[in-house]
Amino acid sequence: MSDAYIIEVADETAGIVVRQESEKSFRFHASAPRYYPLDGKIFSAPRDAERAALAQFGRAPKQKARAA
Numbered sequence: 001m002s003d004a005y006i007i008e009v010a011d012e013t014a015g016i017v018v019r020q021e022s023e024k025s026f027r028f029h030a031s032a033p034r035y036y037p038l039d040g041k042i043f044s045a046p047r048d049a050e051r052a053a054l055a056q057f058g059r060a061p062k063q064k065a066r067a068a
Contacts, residue, residue, distance in 0.1 A: 005046040007053050014053040015039070017046050028052070 003019040007028070014035045017026035020042070028049045030039040035056055043049040 005049075007046070007050050009050075009053050009057045012057075014057070015049075017043060017049045 005017050005026075007014045007017060012034075013031050015028055015030040015032070015038070017028050019026055024044070026043050026046055026049060028035075028038050028041050028043060030036050035053055038049070038052055038056055041049075041052070043052070
């Protein structure tokens, strides 16, 4: 079993998941701003991280508030 996996969504690299040392969990490392909300999150399997990235891809980017 591998210790790291690339997570791609719609031909875009969302990030990678890396197995935590001596654990069965994986930490997500975002590679694109759209996926920064997932950065550092722990997943039980790479597929769970992929599902979260797919869900994040469907969300509109957050807009900065404009000063009046």
